[in-house]
């Protein structure tokens with residue numbers, strides 16, 4: 001399997017689909033998705049589709065991740081919170097973009113996925129990512145506020161604690177809606193005002209807990 005060629009093809013596809021942020025495209029080239037998918041799915045690593053990672057969970061579709069990361073407007077040095085570590089792939093992409101001066105805190109509710117993603121992240125050599133085993137709908141208050149927050153599981157509404165833990169002028173991206181379909185919301189917080197934009201419809205696995213759709 002020629003992963004290099006498959007990766008280049010996927011990046012071309014992301015560009016064709018409208019992804020322009022060079023930092024995001026570069027991260028897709030540097031962080032190898034094949035290292036985060038289960039062995040039995042290896043041949044599908046660079047297909048632009050979500051893939052099962054066990055425990056009823058998925059590694060998100062590359063295009064969906066690209067849309068979210070571009071909407072966040074990630075910069076080197078950003079402090080980022082993710083809810084839903086899953087495979088750890090998205091956290092690794094973010095970790096690559098924010099660089100050694102940035103930091104990623106990512107929360108995961110399934111203990112087995114916490115352990116597996118920690119190993120995978122260690123494997124790609126990123127040291128600026130902390131995986132936390134907790135209910136991500138509560139955020140991670142200990143390290144708040146965050147420049148950017150990303151939720152990678154579907155919620156009924158944006159968990160208020162996440163908005164609280166977002167820095168003034170920070171950006172949050174989350175799929176909000178029903179179990180079957182969610183609208184990707186991009187929220188910018190300025191003072192006590194929220195500027196909310198929709199980025200279209202997507203389908204995610206549910207965020208467990210109080211905001212489960």
Ligand code: SAH
Nearest residue numbers: 059084086087090108109135136152207208
């Ligand atoms: N970002 C992931 C994909 C996320 S799939 C990746 O790059 O692979 C959604 C993940 O959210 C699943 O792993 C699921 O176990 C986790 N999850 C669901 N409810 C959660 C909650 N309340 N808190 C933290 N993680 C949760």
